[in-house]
Amino acid sequence: MTNPILSPWDTPFEIAPFDAISDADFAPALDAALAAHDAEIKAIAEDSRPADFANTVEALEAAGEALDKVLSVFFTVAGADSNPERQELQRAFSPKLAAHFSAISSNKALFARVAEVWEKRDALDLTEEQARVLMLTHRGFVRSGAALTGAADQRMQEIMGRLAELGTAFTQNLLADESGWFMPLTEADLEGLPGFVVNAARAAGEEKGQEGPVVTLSRSLITPFLQFSPRRDLREQAFKAWAARGANGGETDNREIAAEILKLREERAKLLGYESFADYKLETQMAGTPEKVRELLMAVWGPAKRQAEADAEVLTEMMREDGINDDLAPWDWRYYAEKRRKAEHDLDEAEVKPYLQLDRMIEASFACANRLFGLEFKPLDVPLYHPDCRAWEVTRGGKHVAVFIGDYFARGSKRSGAWCSAMRSQAKFPKEQGPVVINVCNFAKGDPALLSYDDARTLFHEFGHALHQMLSDVTYESISGTSVARDFVELPSQLYEHWLEVPEVLAEFATHAETGAAMPKEMLDKVLGAANFDMGFQTVEYVASALVDLAFHEGAAPADVLAMQAEVLEGLGMPAAITMRHASPHFAHVFSGDGYSSGYYSYMWSEVMDADAFEAFEEAGNAFDAETAKALEAHILSTGGSVEAADLYKRFRGRLPGVEALLKGRGLAA
Ligand SMILES: [Zn+2]
Numbered sequence: 001m002t003n004p005i006l007s008p009w010d011t012p013f014e015i016a017p018f019d020a021i022s023d024a025d026f027a028p029a030l031d032a033a034l035a036a037h038d039a040e041i042k043a044i045a046e047d048s049r050p051a052d053f054a055n056t057v058e059a060l061e062a063a064g065e066a067l068d069k070v071l072s073v074f075f076t077v078a079g080a081d082s083n084p085e086r087q088e089l090q091r092a093f094s095p096k097l098a099a100h101f102s103a104i105s106s107n108k109a110l111f112a113r114v115a116e117v118w119e120k121r122d123a124l125d126l127t128e129e130q131a132r133v134l135m136l137t138h139r140g141f142v143r144s145g146a147a148l149t150g151a152a153d154q155r156m157q158e159i160m161g162r163l164a165e166l167g168t169a170f171t172q173n174l175l176a177d178e179s180g181w182f183m184p185l186t187e188a189d190l191e192g193l194p195g196f197v198v199n200a201a202r203a204a205g206e207e208k209g210q211e212g213p214v215v216t217l218s219r220s221l222i223t224p225f226l227q228f229s230p231r232r233d234l235r236e237q238a239f240k241a242w243a244a245r246g247a248n249g250g251e252t253d254n255r256e257i258a259a260e261i262l263k264l265r266e267e268r269a270k271l272l273g274y275e276s277f278a279d280y281k282l283e284t285q286m287a288g289t290p291e292k293v294r295e296l297l298m299a300v301w302g303p304a305k306r307q308a309e310a311d312a313e314v315l316t317e318m319m320r321e322d323g324i325n326d327d328l329a330p331w332d333w334r335y336y337a338e339k340r341r342k343a344e345h346d347l348d349e350a351e352v353k354p355y356l357q358l359d360r361m362i363e364a365s366f367a368c369a370n371r372l373f374g375l376e377f378k379p380l381d382v383p384l385y386h387p388d389c390r391a392w393e394v395t396r397g398g399k400h401v402a403v404f405i406g407d408y409f410a411r412g413s414k415r416s417g418a419w420c421s422a423m424r425s426q427a428k429f430p431k432e433q434g435p436v437v438i439n440v441c442n443f444a445k446g447d448p449a450l451l452s453y454d455d456a457r458t459l460f461h462e463f464g465h466a467l468h469q470m471l472s473d474v475t476y477e478s479i480s481g482t483s484v485a486r487d488f489v490e491l492p493s494q495l496y497e498h499w500l501e502v503p504e505v506l507a508e509f510a511t512h513a514e515t516g517a518a519m520p521k522e523m524l525d526k527v528l529g530a531a532n533f534d535m536g537f538q539t540v541e542y543v544a545s546a547l548v549d550l551a552f553h554e555g556a557a558p559a560d561v562l563a564m565q566a567e568v569l570e571g572l573g574m575p576a577a578i579t580m581r582h583a584s585p586h587f588a589h590v591f592s593g594d595g596y597s598s599g600y601y602s603y604m605w606s607e608v609m610d611a612d613a614f615e616a617f618e619e620a621g622n623a624f625d626a627e628t629a630k631a632l633e634a635h636i637l638s639t640g641g642s643v644e645a646a647d648l649y650k651r652f653r654g655r656l657p658g659v660e661a662l663l664k665g666r667g668l669a670a
Contacts, residue, residue, distance in 0.1 A: 005029040005070055012382055013393070013403050015436055016073045016423060019383035023085045026074050030093060033066035034100055040064065041104055044113065051113040053124055057134050060114075061476050062430040071097075072423045079421075080440045081386050081413045111146035114138050129642045133476050136641070143280070145272065152271050159264050159271075163594070166261050171592045173252040177245045180252075182214040183238055189213075192230040200224070217242050226334040232324065239331035246585030247562070254585040255561055261591055262557035278553040278598040285487045286605065286645035290554050293601045294547070296608060299659045301543050301572065303668040307536030308575050314340065315577075328577040337534050345530040349452055352527060355510045355519040358408060358449035361456050364509035365463040366392075368499040372629040373471065373637075375401060386411075394470055402426075402435045402470035408459075409449070410442035418442060418458045420465035420482075420493075427477035435481065437469040448513050453527050457497050464496025465489075471637040479641035486599060488645040490606035491613065492637060498614040501528060502623045532667040539666060541581040544574055546601040549590050553598040561585070604662075609649065611665045612657035 004020040006029050011017050040063035047055055074093070078086050104110065117124070118138040126134065141147070145156040182204065190198050190213060200221050201213035208214055215225050215238050222242050229235050246254035262277075269280040278290040287293045315336040316328045328336075369375045373396070380391040380403065388409045394402040405423075407414075423436040439462040443455050451459070468489075469481035482489050499505055503524070510519040551568045558564035561584045569580070582589065589596035596602070613632070620628050635652040649656060663669040 003029045003032070005073055006032060006066055009069075012380065013400070013434060013436065014424075015382050015384075015391070015403060016069070016076075017383070018073075018385045021073060023083075023089070026070070026086075026089050027092070029066075029070045030074070030096070033064075033070045034096070037064045037067045037100070041107065041110060045107055045110040047113070051116040053117055053126060053130060053134065056113045056117050057130075057137055058429065060137065061133070061478060068424075072421075076421065076423055076438065077385050079415050079419070080407050080438075081411075082415070083413060105141060105144040106146060108146070111141045114141055115147070127475075129475055129479070132642055133479060136479065139284070143272065143284075148271065156268065156271055159268050163261065163264055163268075166257050166264070167591065167593050170246075170254050170257050170261070171588060173254050173257070174246050174586050174588060174592075176252045177248060177586075178217045181241050182208050182210070182216045183234070183241070184210055185213045185215060185234070187212070189229075189231060189234060193225070193228050197221070197224045197228055217245065223334070226331060227338040229335065232332065235331040235335060236329070243330070243579060243583060244585075247583075254591070258561045258584055258587075258591050259557070259559060262552055262561070265553065265594070265597065266557045276554050278550060281553065281594075281598040285485045285599070285602070286649075287487055287601070288646070290550060290598070293550055293598075293605075296605060296659065297543050297547050297550070297601055300539060300604065300662065300668075301547070303663055303670065304536055304539035304543060304666075305573070305575065307668050308540045308578060309536075311337070311534065311536050312575060312577055330577055330579050333537060333577050337537065341530070341533050345526055345533055347526045347530045352453060352519075352523065353450040354513045355523070356451040356453065356456050357511075357513050358443060358451055358459075360509045360511060361451055361459050362406065362408075364500070364505055365460055365496075367509070368496075368502075368505060368624075369463075369467060371624045372499075373467070373633055375470070377404065400434055402437055404466060404470065405436070405438040407438060407440045408443050409445045414440070414442060416442060418462050420462045420469070422469045422481055425469065425477050425480040425483075426472040426474070427480055428475045429477075433477075435469050435472060437466045439463060439466055450513065453531070456500055460497045460500045461493045464493035467496065468492040468637055471633055472640050473638040474640045474642050481640050484641045485645045487602035487605040488609075488648075490603065491609045494606055494610035495613050498610070498617075499623065504623075532665075535666045535668060537578055539668065540575060540578050542604065544569060544572060544578075545580045545582050545587065546604065547572065548580060548584065549587070549596075549600040550598055552584075552590070607665075608659055608662045609657045611661035613649075613653065615661045616653060 003025050004017055005025050009015070009017055040059075044056060044059045044063065047059075049055055074086075074089070078090050082090075114137055117134060121131065121134060124130075145153065145160075148156050184205070185201060190201070193201070198213065201215060204216045204218070204221055205212055205214040208216070215221060215234075222238055225238060226235055246252070265277040269275070269277040272280060274280040274283070276290070278293075282289055282293065287296070312328055312333075315333065318336045318339060319326075319328060319332060366375075366377045370377075376395050377392040378395065380393045382391050384391060384405065384407075386407065388411070389405055389407045392404045392406075393400065394404050418439070418441040420437065420439050423438055424433060426435040427433050439459075441455070441458060441462065443449060443451060443459075465482060472481040474480050482492075506524055507518050510524075511517065512519075548565050548568050551564065552558065552561070565580070565584050580587075584590075589600050591597075613636075616628050616631075617623050617625055631652050635648050639648055643651075646656060660669065
């Protein structure tokens with residue numbers, strides 16, 4: 001019997017034939033695709049001809065077509081529409097895939113051929129893009145340790161194995177501390193809490209097998225509890241437990257684990273020839289060096305701290321009015337900030353929502369893409385993996401550009417959050433292929449479906465990622481679309497959020513579900529004002545975490561992570577009533593894996609760029625300025641990873657971004 005995943009896809013635009021695929025097809029398709037890829041890799045590694053760009057680098061680009069198909073279909077449904085069978089498959093696939101890719105990156109014969117091409121690169125007459133792909137391919141092998149031999153090679157493998165164990169232990173300890181603690185509440189303790197917090201506390205009590213309501217350390221319960229509970233003693237207890245996650249002593253304590261992780265990362269970086277782990281990590285990023293990261297963070301730190309200190313005075317005054325003469329503490333901040341928010345920006349979400357209909361907001365995101373880039377969207381009737389999914393053909397001047405799929409509604413089978421992925425990336429080699437791009441969100445269903453302002457921003461954000469994929473115009477798939485540095489990838493998405501704030505966009509598309517009236521100006525102003533509320537606090541807790549992350553990975557690894565954390569915070573003059581967003585013993589971004597280690601800064605790096613990039617349109621006097629839109633597409637949205645990110649930005653803007661636009665956007669400018 002033929003496997004529908006591996007057979008040619010005889011569908012419109014070769015979209016995966018979801019109606020023909022069943023869960024039983026995945027495992028045999030994956031095994032066949034892995035075997036095919038292994039054979040391709042073997043043939044490239046054992047080729048007896050002298051290595052050249054075509055028989056080595058291009059051959060690697062072309063390899064794995066079947067594997068791409070299997071993984072794109074499987075991970076689409078595993079994330080957006082899972083079931084017990086798919087979860088089981090995912091558990092079985094993940095070690096198989098890890099072993100497969102690690103065997104490729106440590107294949108010495110293959111690396112020898114890549115290195116041979118790299119050595120003679122100047123004589124090869126490569127295009128700019130080919131030279132870039134060669135550099136990235138070679139660098140990827142070197143960074144994973146392929147060039148190491150003998151004892152160094154052996155040691156690297158030990159380090160990687162141990163780091164994987166430590167990362168898992170860190171995560172599990174954190175989960176154990178989070179689920180192990182709860183604080184029972186009496187009926188009287190519930191006073192002053194809004195209905196949704198009371199309900200969540202009761203549900204949590206039931207889940208923990210308690211008679212009455214409880215507070216747990218789940219972010220979705222503890223945060224509103226700290227925000228709304230008038231009981232200072234209970235807030236203090238809950239906050240202290242929250243802040244102590246991973247540092248409670250005993251078996252689940254993460255402090256030693258974090259210290260060992262940092263030591264092994266330092267050793268790993270040195271084995272590969274880098275001064276520090278931060279140097280190693282930042283080499284592939286737009287920021288490039290630890291100094292550049294620190295420069296950005298410190299430029300934001302001063303204004304953020306000033307704002308937070310001014311806010312602390314206001315909040316302390318409010319606390320005095322409650323008859324409390326103590327210093328403002330971390331367990332007071334959210335409570336008094338919430339009171340202040342209510343007084344200054346009272347915004348009733350229930351009044352805003354009828355103006356933000358999902359279908360109108362989708363139209364708005366399409367209309368902006370039409371005005372900026374001339375894209376047109378036509379509904380496409382194809383079988384997808386769930387009846388809630390919708391598809392459009394995207395064209396420009398009558399020519400096919402991409403297929404766009406939207407899967408907007410929350411359901412039990414979907415993981416939380418929102419994301420964009422390419423089921424097929426744009427490429428011209430080995431053959432021309434148009435992108436198939438999907439946005440997945442978790443909006444509540446309704447008739448009509450209505451969004452919060454945050455939801456609408458998420459919709460524009462994910463659509464910005466989709467544009468980065470759809471407008472991609474490169475030759476090689478490995479650098480297509482969003483295959484760019486981590487600190488650059490959020491630029492197109494965060495930038496696109498700005499068009500939601502353009503008054504004429506909301507005036508046209510934010511229309512009331514029943515009356516059809518446009519959102520009143522006062523409501524719009526309130527929505528935008530509330531978005532920037534308490535930015536001093538938010539910026540301080542974030543930047544402090546990012547600076548501690550950076551300090552951990554520069555220079556010698558600390559023997560005591562909390563001591564080093566305290567030293568960094570003291571040097572910064574951290575405001576007493578604010579703590580790090582993630583203290584080291586529960587800083588999962590940094591210790592659960594190495595994805596965001598010395599990389600926590602990257603959210604802010606992208607924000608600096610999106611604020612500065614949108615200013616290019618403001619300077620042109622028009623949010624839809626044709627010349628600026630053309631430059632944005634030419635230098636950022638179509639180029640993928642074909643050029644160094646900093647160069648792309650300079651081509652678009654004529655210079656690198658400054659922090660001024662970000663400070664203004666966050667309301668922190670002097
Ligand atoms: Zn994003």
